[in-house]
Amino acid sequence: MAYLELKNVCKSYGEGKNKTEVLTNINLKIEEGEFVAIVGFTGSGKTTLVNLLAGLIEPDSGEILFKGQPISGTSHERGIIFQNYSLLPWLSVYENIAMAVRAVFKDWTSKQVDEQVRSFIEKVNLTHAINKKPKELSGGMRQRVAVARALAMKPELILMDEPLGALDALTRGNLQEEILSIWSEDKRTALLITNDVDEGVFMADRVIPLRPGPKATLGPEFNINIDRPRNKIALNHNDNFKTLRNGIIEYLMQIGKERTAGIELPNYELPDLVPMKFD
Amino acid sequence: MKTKIIKAVKFMGLGYLEPLIRLITGEEVRKNSKDAFKRILFPLLSVVVFILLWHSFSNYLNNVESTLKIEKTLKNQGPEAAKKLEDCIASGDISCRPNSLPSPAMVATALGKLWDDHKIMATKKQDFIDKYETINEERAANGEIEIVYTGRPSFVDQIKTSLKTVFAGFLLSIIIAVPLGIVLGLSDTLRTSFNWLIQILKPVSPVVWLLLVSMIVKTVLTDVDVEKSFVISFISVGLCSMWATLVNTSVGVSSVDKDFMNVAKVLQLGTIKKIFKIILPSSFPMIFTGLRITLSVAWMVLIAIELLAQSPGLGSFVWEEFQNGSSDSNSKIIVAMFVIGIIGFMLDRIMMIFQKLLTFTD
Numbered sequence: 305m306a307y308l309e310l311k312n313v314c315k316s317y318g319e320g321k322n323k324t325e326v327l328t329n330i331n332l333k334i335e336e337g338e339f340v341a342i343v344g345f346t347g348s349g350k351t352t353l354v355n356l357l358a359g360l361i362e363p364d365s366g367e368i369l370f371k372g373q374p375i376s377g378t379s380h381e382r383g384i385i386f387q388n389y390s391l392l393p394w395l396s397v398y399e400n401i402a403m404a405v406r407a408v409f410k411d412w413t414s415k416q417v418d419e420q421v422r423s424f425i426e427k428v429n430l431t432h433a434i435n436k437k438p439k440e441l442s443g444g445m446r447q448r449v450a451v452a453r454a455l456a457m458k459p460e461l462i463l464m465d466e467p468l469g470a471l472d473a474l475t476r477g478n479l480q481e482e483i484l485s486i487w488s489e490d491k492r493t494a495l496l497i498t499n500d501v502d503e504g505v506f507m508a509d510r511v512i513p514l515r516p517g518p519k520a521t522l523g524p525e526f527n528i529n530i531d532r533p534r535n536k537i538a539l540n541h542n543d544n545f546k547t548l549r550n551g552i553i554e555y556l557m558q559i560g561k562e563r564t565a566g567i568e569l570p571n572y573e574l575p576d577l578v579p580m581k582f583d
Numbered sequence: 584m585k586t587k588i589i590k591a592v593k594f595m596g597l598g599y600l601e602p603l604i605r606l607i608t609g610e611e612v613r614k615n616s617k618d619a620f621k622r623i624l625f626p627l628l629s630v631v632v633f634i635l636l637w638h639s640f641s642n643y644l645n646n647v648e649s650t651l652k653i654e655k656t657l658k659n660q661g662p663e664a665a666k667k668l669e670d671c672i673a674s675g676d677i678s679c680r681p682n683s684l685p686s687p688a689m690v691a692t693a694l695g696k697l698w699d700d701h702k703i704m705a706t707k708k709q710d711f712i713d714k715y716e717t718i719n720e721e722r723a724a725n726g727e728i729e730i731v732y733t734g735r736p737s738f739v740d741q742i743k744t745s746l747k748t749v750f751a752g753f754l755l756s757i758i759i760a761v762p763l764g765i766v767l768g769l770s771d772t773l774r775t776s777f778n779w780l781i782q783i784l785k786p787v788s789p790v791v792w793l794l795l796v797s798m799i800v801k802t803v804l805t806d807v808d809v810e811k812s813f814v815i816s817f818i819s820v821g822l823c824s825m826w827a828t829l830v831n832t833s834v835g836v837s838s839v840d841k842d843f844m845n846v847a848k849v850l851q852l853g854t855i856k857k858i859f860k861i862i863l864p865s866s867f868p869m870i871f872t873g874l875r876i877t878l879s880v881a882w883m884v885l886i887a888i889e890l891l892a893q894s895p896g897l898g899s900f901v902w903e904e905f906q907n908g909s910s911d912s913n914s915k916i917i918v919a920m921f922v923i924g925i926i927g928f929m930l931d932r933i934m935m936i937f938q939k940l941l942t943f944t945d
């Protein structure tokens with residue numbers, strides 16, 4: 305029995321004429337302790353997929369099994385890093401995270417909560433901004449608060465919706481390491497949504513492309529058989545890494561071409577104009 | 584220090600003082616003196632222009648009125664009386680001045696007079712209280728009713744009474760409208776089923792509320808020992824003004840950002856926690872806007888309600904002056920007008936400061 309299993313999951317928005325089928329026949333199995341990355345174009349339905357797994361929305365048809373049980377609603381076992389951060393603007397960085405920690409660990413003393421909050425703020429390097437409100441933070445800082453909030457809840461399954469998109473390369477690399485260390489610490493399971501193929505290959509055990517919607521399905525999966533712990537700089541000279549990365553990029557480019565080829569451009573009659581000469 | 588002062592000043596909505604403060608501390612003299620000119624001198628100039636226009640308009644009205652009056656006297660009482668009236672008007676004697684728009688100077692005099700009256704009345708009242716202090720103590724010990732001061736209230740007393748009434752009414756509307764708005768906001772069914780009632784009651788005029796409230800209060804409070812007119816007016820003010828808060832609260836509560844609701848779901852907050860930690864804070868800006876409207880409506884209708892309910896306050900002050908028709912009544916009414924306006928403005932500013940303190944901005 306897989307840890308997380310999606311069977312023929314379909315999801316559409318709207319009704320009747322306005323109905324858009326976003327996801328069709330999504331089949332995916334994730335084993336306990338695995339790190340899976342899903343890469344895809346914008347608007348292909350990645351956030352929809354994550355929301356389904358978090359239990360925020362329900363599939364139209366198909367089944368989502370978590371530890372063998374169908375998902376109903378949200379659960380503290382499945383943590384989520386929202387793509388749009390979803391921080392509460394009236395709370396400070398500290399309070400945003402503390403609220404989440406208190407919600408999960410109900411029997412903790414305030415000292416335990418405080419320690420947990422501070423240690424995770426430290427992990428994302430925001431100690432200097434601990435008492436700031438979200439509006440006083442940059443986009444990347446907000447994103448890091450969202451990461452800290454989700455990770456501080458210590459979920460068994462971590463769903464990450466483009467968690468590092470707004471960060472510069474250096475911060476990004478540090479946080480990738482941080483997420484990996486939390487993931488491996490007590491063998492959690494992770495699903496990472498990303499638009500950065502390198503990131504997927506660096507972090508995941510498997511990278512699966514999501515074919516662009518409407519009616520998006522999952523493409524062929526790429527197994528990343530590179531030993532951990534992985535080193536970013538060493539990876540650049542790893543032939544296995546290069547082949548995998550190029551393979552995924554080629555696949556994405558190919559489906560990207562198919563998509564644009566599918567859209568027919570109307571044939572415009574251009575008038576026959578010649579620039580006028582003034583002598 | 585300077586930045587702190589500027590921040591505080593801006594917070595109170597007095598941002599136009601900023602260039603002046605910077606100028607005084609000698610910062611960017613040229614730019615700031617220009618700004619200070621623009622933001623302080625021009626408004627001051629506009630006040631001067633306003634007073635000049637008012638002055639000449641009241642002069643004009645006065646002249647028209649005087650001519651009419653003299654002509655009328657001439658026709659009815661003969662040239663002798665007319666000549667006498669003309670001289671009287673020309674001498675500037677206030678008792679002969681025709682009854683029209685008072686000039687700014689007259690209003691200023693009236694203001695001074697009201698203030699002097701207040702001081703005289705206040706000493707009178709204090710004397711009375713001092714005099715009866717021991718007697719009242721004895722009476723209280725014997726279980727008798729104490730003797731209270733029943734002299735005419737001064738202008739300042741009227742302002743105080745009005746403020747008391749408006750705050751009581753405002754409090755009442757908060758107590759009713761905020762919880763009710765939350766309940767309506769949380770339940771789509773309730774909101775749609777009671778929408779008609781809100782839409783119908785919202786535009787009802789203060790006069791009607793007053794009549795309705797007095798119908799009820801009259802019977803309910805037959806033997807309770809309170810000032811009935813005060814109760815009637817503050818309840819009417821509350822009922823009249825609470826609608827903005829009710830509607831804003833229910834809209835704010837029902838339209839909480841979906842992202843915030845997702846956070847509540849992911850954290851699996853219980854109903855109570857969800858209301859107090861997510862829904863209320865996120866609808867606070869809307870609720871506060873409603874409260875601001877409520878307070879300004881309350882202050883506006885209060886004057887009309889006091890006037891009608893014969894309950895003490897600025898409204899009845901205006902009404903009494905109007906009825907009394909003495910030579911400086913019109914000026915006193917204009918004084919009351921400015922006082923009402925300035926207090927309304929200040930109440931709004933106070934609410935704005937509270938709003939800034941208590942709500943978040945994106």
Ligand SMILES: Nc1ncnc2c1ncn2[C@@H]1O[C@H](COP(=O)(O)OP(=O)(O)OP(=O)(O)O)[C@@H](O)[C@H]1O
Pocket residue numbers: 317318326344345346347348349350351352353387517
């Ligand atoms: N609540 C909704 N109602 C209607 N349509 C929606 C809704 N949410 C998403 N969609 C549509 O579903 C499609 C997929 O959206 P989704 O947010 O899942 O994309 P995404 O892959 O996460 O994109 P991005 O990389 O830009 O975040 C889009 O075409 C979008 O217009």
Ligand SMILES: [Mg+2]
Pocket residue numbers: 350351352387465
């Ligand atoms: Mg998305």
